[in-house]
Amino acid sequence: MNETIKRELIYVSYYFMVQFRQIFRYWILGMLIGSGVSVFAKNRIHRLFAEMQKKKWGIAGLVPACLLGIASPLCMYGTIPIAASFSEKGMRDDWLASFMMASILLNPQLIIYSTALGTEVLLIRLISCFFCGLTAGVFVHFLSKKRPFFRFDGFRVKESRDTDPNPILRFWKNFGRNIKATGLYFLAGIFLSAVFQRYVPSEQFARLFGDQNEGFGVLMATTVGVPLYACGGGTIPLLQQWLWEGMSVGAASAFMLTGPATKITNLGALKIVLGKGKFILYLIFIMLFSFLTGFIVNKV
Template sequence: MTDIVHREAVYLWYYFSVQFEQIFRYWVMGMAMGSLVSVFFKDRIHNMFCHLGEKKLGTAGIVAASLLGIASPLCMYGTIPIAASFSKSGMRDDWLAAFMMSSVLLNPQLILYSAALGAAALTVRIIACFLCGIAAGVLIRLFYKDKPFFRFDSFDEPGNRDTDPNRLIRYLKNLWRNIRATGLYFIMGIALSAIFQRYVPADIVTNLFGDNKAFGVLMAATIGVPLYACGGGTIPLLQVWLYDGMSMGSAAAFMITGPATKITNLGAVKIVLGAGRFALYLGFVMCFSLLAGLVVNVII
């Protein structure tokens, strides 16, 4: 019995160490880039979004808002108070929807994480999240043009924690907060992927998520709801699944529903939408993820 336990531990350590070596550098680069953007470029990005409100861009403003949402380093609980301040200054709801939707799906840090999945998956993730933000903005423009969609009454603009006068110390403090926030999920993700590689046959993944089947896209979108905890933590799992035969469309669906339905994000979204519009949000996320996955499978 002892020999069996020891052998299994050796196997698991092997899978863990190999994947850790493959992904660790992307996690480090993501930490460094995320803190760099947060400390030195966050205000500039948000000021650019504010200036959009001064221009008559129409639908083109939705595209710009989605791009700026991806560039923003804030999580949903940071994005919503910022969006509340934008709303109070007169920013249109369709632009806010595009900004918030793409912001919750992607940020500079997660882009670097996702590079570990390869160029194809990274490209799919960026384009899908960008288009999801645009779609959210367009739908709000079409169906809520003359009435408000968001309720920001309970949110105030957040305090800035990056205030140390020394720029290097300010950066290092932000970096340490990022490490504390994501480090455990990163290790847990690699541990789960090691267990997955050891005990789940590759043909199960191929049958469940591969072969460009619509069912695989639906399953990936569905498991993205309960499984997603942190962007860095799911990269190891996605890497294993893609290697074992997961279709790119299924991966795209997972990468949309996961962050969009992360439990902490849902709590914030529920507050600013209310029950009825919150249901619309969930329906939109599931429908867009399925559509995106099916389209990706046709293209790739």
């Protein structure tokens, strides 16, 4: 093998192992907690949301709907059938919108992953995702007064895969599925971070996404989040490296919103329940909200 190639592989491997050691414990802890919530608390969370129908909270119900959406461990394809079953029982569309929007953006597993980015970034992610879900619910509240906002035809709650009678075995089987589902993305994110660290000059990156170029940097991060985001765990190493290289916190917060909100699997499900016109409104909403959030974070 060419000596130059060998040297470059050594450099990339070194950066990979440094990043791996920094992130691995957050990934494992996130999956452990995510599996625990999924096996032992998921039904309770969804039961609490269902019980909200008995309350006459009006628009104030958007707050608990957001919080329960964040607490739910399901992905969007798991959340929509649950929302469809709630809709059949008469759940308000604005509450459903807040629940689904918050569930898209955040879950217990991703919260633990995000602690690797530091307390400040974690708090910004929690607050921005909460307000994004809240704002989505407010919009739907005013847009759905005359007719249903969502089209849940064909969506039904799937049978749970956590069926082993032994709760400990249920937990470890769920944990194994989480490793299988996220492991490749996690390693790919670390590898891309290592390549980025080796070959992208930090000065150029800081000029593009840093505080001194805050408006354009936030806009770029908002746009980059659309094609690049594949898995929450896979983007944490990239974000950690980008922030270290000089990315502004506002640009990072914009990426953390547009990324999961425009993840291709999420978009596929949302296109079905929204229809073409409302789906376009959704994309406009998430891009504008992400840009404004990033801009405000940089200013504050």
